[in-house]
Amino acid sequence: MSERLLKIATEADPMATPFLNREAAEIFGRQLQAALAQNSPQDPPMKLVGPRFRYALELLNSGESEKAIAQFRLLQEEVRARNLRSRRISCH
Numbered sequence: 079m080s081e082r083l084l085k086i087a088t089e090a091d092p093m094a095t096p097f098l099n100r101e102a103a104e105i106f107g108r109q110l111q112a113a114l115a116q117n118s119p120q121d122p123p124m125k126l127v128g129p130r131f132r133y134a135l136e137l138l139n140s141g142e143s144e145k146a147i148a149q150f151r152l153l154q155e156e157v158r159a160r161n162l163r164s165r166r167i168s169c170h
Contacts, residue, residue: 099140106133123160127153 092101110129117126134149156162 099136100142103133103136103140103142106136109133123156123162127156127162130156 092098092105106129110126110133113126113129130149130153134146134153137143137149138146
């Protein structure tokens with residue numbers, strides 16, 4: 079039984095398993111770092127906004143509240159600096 083549990087734990091995909099937020103945060107953090115390293119002024123804003131949001135959300139869901147707040151603040155600064163607007167969805 080313990081072998082089976084160990085196998086499940088080691089083979090679980092953090093991107094497909096909602097309770098592996100810490101592992102997913104690590105993956106999204108690496109993706110954000112890669113996007114930051116390859117960023118140029120001509121790139122579309124979502125190249126950084128999307129990865130930073132996903133990273134911040136997974137940090138929050140994994141209990142890393144302070145780190146998540148820092149990432150959400152950076153996200154907010156990026157959105158304001160680029161004057162981005164959200165798409166509003168009408169419920170009518």
